[in-house]
Amino acid sequence: MGKESSDKSDSVSSRKLVLPGDLLETKSKPGHGIFRRDGRVHASVLGYSSDQSGYMNVNAITGRSYTPKVGDKIVAICVETAPSVWRMDIGASFNSTLHHSESGWKVPFGDTARFLAIGDAIWAEVFMVDAAGSHQISLKKDDCRKLYSGTIVKIGPTNVPRVIGKQGSMITAIREKTQTRILIGQNGHIWIDGKGNDIATAQKAIEMIDNEANSKGLTKKIEKLLEK
Amino acid sequence: MAGQTDMELIKDGVRLDGRKADELREVKIVAGVLDNANGSCYLEWGNNKVYAGVFGPMECHPRHKQKADRAIVQARYTMAPFSVNDRKRPGYDRRSSEISYIVSQAFEKVVMVEEFPKASIRVDMQVVEAHAGTRCAALTAASVALADAGIPMRDMIPSCASGKVNDVVVLDLNKEEDNYGQADLPLAIIPSTGEVVLLQLDGHLTPDEFEQALDLATSGCMDLYKKMRLALENRYGGSA
Numbered sequence: 001m002g003k004e005s006s007d008k009s010d011s012v013s014s015r016k017l018v019l020p021g022d023l024l025e026t027k028s029k030p031g032h033g034i035f036r037r038d039g040r041v042h043a044s045v046l047g048y049s050s051d052q053s054g055y056m057n058v059n060a061i062t063g064r065s066y067t068p069k070v071g072d073k074i075v076a077i078c079v080e081t082a083p084s085v086w087r088m089d090i091g092a093s094f095n096s097t098l099h100h101s102e103s104g105w106k107v108p109f110g111d112t113a114r115f116l117a118i119g120d121a122i123w124a125e126v127f128m129v130d131a132a133g134s135h136q137i138s139l140k141k142d143d144c145r146k147l148y149s150g151t152i153v154k155i156g157p158t159n160v161p162r163v164i165g166k167q168g169s170m171i172t173a174i175r176e177k178t179q180t181r182i183l184i185g186q187n188g189h190i191w192i193d194g195k196g197n198d199i200a201t202a203q204k205a206i207e208m209i210d211n212e213a214n215s216k217g218l219t220k221k222i223e224k225l226l227e228k
Numbered sequence: 229m230a231g232q233t234d235m236e237l238i239k240d241g242v243r244l245d246g247r248k249a250d251e252l253r254e255v256k257i258v259a260g261v262l263d264n265a266n267g268s269c270y271l272e273w274g275n276n277k278v279y280a281g282v283f284g285p286m287e288c289h290p291r292h293k294q295k296a297d298r299a300i301v302q303a304r305y306t307m308a309p310f311s312v313n314d315r316k317r318p319g320y321d322r323r324s325s326e327i328s329y330i331v332s333q334a335f336e337k338v339v340m341v342e343e344f345p346k347a348s349i350r351v352d353m354q355v356v357e358a359h360a361g362t363r364c365a366a367l368t369a370a371s372v373a374l375a376d377a378g379i380p381m382r383d384m385i386p387s388c389a390s391g392k393v394n395d396v397v398v399l400d401l402n403k404e405e406d407n408y409g410q411a412d413l414p415l416a417i418i419p420s421t422g423e424v425v426l427l428q429l430d431g432h433l434t435p436d437e438f439e440q441a442l443d444l445a446t447s448g449c450m451d452l453y454k455k456m457r458l459a460l461e462n463r464y465g466g467s468a
Contacts, residue, residue, distance in 0.1 A: 019460055020375050021383030021420045035340065035382065042420070044340060044380040046460060061464060063378020064266045065285060093285040093347045132296070133345040158378065214464050 015048040018058055024049055026056040033058030047158075059158075061214060066091040066157040066187040068135040072126045073144075075152060075185035076137055081113045088122070088137060091154065091187045098124065102138040121147040121191060123183050150181070150193030153203050155210035157188035162213045163206055170209070170219065177226040178202040201226065229431050233408040238394045243405070245274075249398045252388070252448055257369070257459035259376045265352075267377025269459070271369035274402060275359035280369035281352045282377040288348035299344035303331040303351040305366055311358040327363045334367060334387075334416050334425040340380040349379060360406035361389050364414050367426065372456050376463070384456055385425055387416035388448035390441040392433060397440045399448045411437075415445040419453045422446075 018024065022043045028051050030036060035044045043049065047060040068074075068090065079095060080087035084107070086098040098116075100107040105115045116122065123145055127138040138144065155163065163184060164171050175182055180194030180202045192202050205222050212218060237244060247253070253274030262268035265281035272278075288294040288302075305327040309318045331351070339349060351374065353366035367387040375384055391401045392411040401412055411431030417424055433441060 017461060017464055019384065019457055020381045021418075023420070033380070035380075037382070037421075042382070044382065045378055046375050046464065047378075060378045062267065062376055065378075093344060094287055131345075133347070216465075 015050060017047075018043040018049045019046055020044055024056055024058075026051050028054050028056040031055035031057035033060055061158050062156070063158050064091075064156050064188075065093055068092050068096065068126045068129050069186070070126055070129055072186040073183075074124055074126060074137065074187040075147070075183060075189035075191050076122050076124050076187075077152065077189070078116050078118050078120045078122075081116070081118065083110045083112065086112055086116050088124075090126075090135075090137065090185075091157065091189055092135070094134060096126075097134070097136045098122075098139065099136060102127070102136065102140055104140045104144075116146065121152055121189075123147055123185075123191065147183070147191050147193075150191050151199055151203065153190045153192065153206050155188045155190065155206060156213070157186065159210050159213040160184060160186060160188055162218065163190070163209050165219070170222065173219075173223065173226065174202050174205050178205075229406070229409065229412060231407045233404070235404060235408065236394075237405055237408060238396050238398070241396075243393070243398065243402075245402055247400075249396055250444060250447070252400045252451055253402065255452065255455050257372055257455055259372050259459045259463040265373070265377070267373045267375070267379070269369045269372035269376060271365055271372070273361065273365045273368075274400075275357060276355070276362055276365045277357040278362065278365045278369045279354045279356060280366065280373040281354075282370070282373045282379065283350040283352070285344040285347035285349050285379070288346060293348070294346045295341075297345055298341040299339070299347040299349055300341065301332045301335040301339055301349050301351060303328050303335060303353065303370065305331060305353045305355070305363070307355040307358060307362070311355050327366070330426055330428070331363070331367050331370065334385060335370070335374070335381075337423070337425045338381045338383055338385055338418060339374065340382065343380055349374075360401050360403045361414070363387070364389050364416070367416055368452060368456065372459055375456075375460055383418045383420045384453065385416045385418055386449040386452040386456060387414065387426060388445050388452055389414040390445035390448065392431065392437060392441065397437055397444060399444045411441070413438075413441045413445060415442065415449060417446060417449050419450060 043058045045060040076088035087095045124137040125141040128136040178198040183191040256272040261270045267282040364387040371384040393409040416426035
């Protein structure tokens with residue numbers, strides 16, 4: 001989960017809400033969530049603008065669809081098996097492909113379902129995204145593996161930084177208070193494992209963060225929920 | 229249009245509903261009302277009531293409609309059977325397919341379709357109550373819903389009609405003015421550049437009147453744009 005410390009989208013105190021088309025006054029290089037027209041930078045999504053380390057970005061705060069980025073750790077669910085590949089739901093507009101050569105298993109041709117059946121979940125990494133929008137994921141990186149037991153909660157990918165919190169404060173609190181194991185995919189799929197009641201509490205907390213991601217005093221609300 | 233009436237649609241510069249020639253009806257916009265849509269909007273405009281929901285980007289079906297290098301916008305405009313006085317036969321008809329088509333065309337100009345090859349962005353608009361100007365209301369609601377869905381686009385597009393009633397050029401026709409007026413000109417623009425993405429004209433206008441109507445509708449769109457912004461700022465808490 002190397003991503004936890006790098007999420008800093010809401011650490012800026014002077015953040016400003018911008019809407020698609022808004023002109024952004026900046027001398028920085030264009031980053032993400034923006035487009036250029038007549039040499040000037042405009043926001044392309046609804047979100048908070050941030051002018052940091054030489055880049056002008058707009059961090060989207062809405063949207064349920066995940067845009068895969070190479071290197072993202074994600075939770076994926078198998079939706080289809082083919083002789084040598086699995087089709088995986090990662091919450092993007094298209095299903096992702098997991099090729100048998102990227103699985104780490106020695107899969108006989110046509111026997112994919114024995115290793116990963118429809119409905120099975122994995123913790124994987126996006127390793128290829130091409131210009132045509134198709135993407136592939138891999139199981140051969142770091143701690144990638146198949147996920148047994150537990151449950152999966154789906155939230156908006158834009159709310160993932162809120163679930164993690166500053167330096168992972170929010171997710172650490174949830175993990176410790178509920179005694180659960182949690183993996184947060186950058187795609188907004190979150191895997192929770194532990195005792196039944198604990199899973200339910202963690203799930204409730206995460207869903208609450210998703211629903212109220214843009215409100216203030218969220219940390220306190222979650223703390224209160226976890227104390228019960 | 230073309231209907232006959234004994235009603236005096238404009239008297240001393242005041243219209244049937246008490247508005248002046250350059251006034252919009254009351255507009256209320258709420259973003260994010262549908263749980264199962266990626267983005268949504270409810271809009272009340274005078275007596276018009278419209279819901280808009282955005283789904284996707286998702287894989288485009290049927291496959292032959294896919295574009296290899298970009299997404300397509302599939303807008304769908306429908307009127308509820310109870311939305312008008314005489315029950316409307318439910319389902320697609322010539323009018324709704326026309327409106328769906330022009331709305332799709334308008335959105336493909338602003339949505340960054342090149343970011344989602346082979347995908348389709350579905351925009352569903354449901355008119356629950358119709359009182360003239362529903363295509364503008366639906367387009368406006370859909371714009372807010374698209375922004376609410378986090379779909380990257382160059383701008384939101386407000387849409388507003390102007391027309392001619394009793395030889396006076398007026399903004400935002402109501403039901404009576406639409407039925408018995410002389411012209412109706414729905415317009416949608418990109419506010420930041422002033423580009424026109426939708427322009428239709430029903431009825432007759434002289435070139436001068438046309439210019440006047442176009443200016444009036446443009447200013448109406450800009451007014452409406454402020455209200456759209458306000459709706460989204462309300463939902464997402466404004467500057468924090």
